[in-house]
Amino acid sequence: MLAAIEASLGHLRRAETAVARVVLAAPDAVLGDSIGQLAAKAGVSEPTVLRFCRAAGFAGFQDFKLRLAQHLAATAARAQAARGTVALARDLAPGDSVGGAAEKVLNRAIDALTRLRDTLDPAALERAARALVKAGRVEIVGVGASGAVAQDAHHKLFRLLHAVAAPSDAHVQAMMAATLGPGDVMLAVSKTGTSGEILETVAIAREGGATVIAITGAGTPLAALAGTLLVVDVDEDTAVHTPMASRLAQLALIDALTVAVGLLSPPELNQRLARIKAALRGRHRTGEATSPARHLEET
Numbered sequence: 001m002l003a004a005i006e007a008s009l010g011h012l013r014r015a016e017t018a019v020a021r022v023v024l025a026a027p028d029a030v031l032g033d034s035i036g037q038l039a040a041k042a043g044v045s046e047p048t049v050l051r052f053c054r055a056a057g058f059a060g061f062q063d064f065k066l067r068l069a070q071h072l073a074a075t076a077a078r079a080q081a082a083r084g085t086v087a088l089a090r091d092l093a094p095g096d097s098v099g100g101a102a103e104k105v106l107n108r109a110i111d112a113l114t115r116l117r118d119t120l121d122p123a124a125l126e127r128a129a130r131a132l133v134k135a136g137r138v139e140i141v142g143v144g145a146s147g148a149v150a151q152d153a154h155h156k157l158f159r160l161l162h163a164v165a166a167p168s169d170a171h172v173q174a175m176m177a178a179t180l181g182p183g184d185v186m187l188a189v190s191k192t193g194t195s196g197e198i199l200e201t202v203a204i205a206r207e208g209g210a211t212v213i214a215i216t217g218a219g220t221p222l223a224a225l226a227g228t229l230l231v232v233d234v235d236e237d238t239a240v241h242t243p244m245a246s247r248l249a250q251l252a253l254i255d256a257l258t259v260a261v262g263l264l265s266p267p268e269l270n271q272r273l274a275r276i277k278a279a280l281r282g283r284h285r286t287g288e289a290t291s292p293a294r295h296l297e298e299t
Helices: 002-007 014-025 027-031 035-042 046-055 061-083 098-119 122-134 145-157 170-177 196-207 221-225 245-264 269-280 292-298
Strands: 138-141 185-189 211-216 228-231
Touching (some): 002 014, 014 035, 014 046, 027 061, 098 245, 122 185, 138 145, 170 196, 196 211
Parallel strands (some): 138 185, 185 211
């Protein structure tokens, strides 16, 4: 919840941002505040607090406080559980056995997926999916390990969308970005959100009027350029290790985005999927797809 509020800072009005920063700075203290007390802390009016609650996706102030209480309780419970498995969360060490190292890697993967599930903003996911469904053209970009995720996104989304490309060469990415315009979408994937090549390519797409969807960490330079931000924040030192847990979280988010696109696509998409299935007939066993989302499970 707090990650989602942080991710929304770039879309809030200045006064609403003041409220958000008070909440992010001391959520436990805010839990006991009345609407007037929170307004006083932020230096805004009570109606501004209400506008912040609605802009951040809550029905009102009481709904905001209820969900904040639930979030803090869940966070405390996870922290309590984590204290019992501190040994499993240690960094890999030269003296680790193969089995012990594998257990640490798998526990990090589980933790990354759990964090993604708990912090995912469903409204942002739906905005991203709707933008992709309506797009005239889609370009997917990423470099390094995130480039592999971009290729996976292309493999899934080309079945559902009319024109999807995922060039791996940075120069081609920039040139294709220059051909995007209003009604087109760029989907950018970056663990750190600081890659100069990706930032330059995204800036070119924005200048042409394309919608930018970013899969990256909150508060990164790439997040600041995004029209829609899908946050993946995983505590992982990529300066030492190739991204592992963060890559799995990115892949899982791509899966969720693909299913959302399938759910929001028009019924006519079934004809396209049927042709794809026909092309594969005889290569592997398939069944009849009843919906775009069902087709994704079968292929």
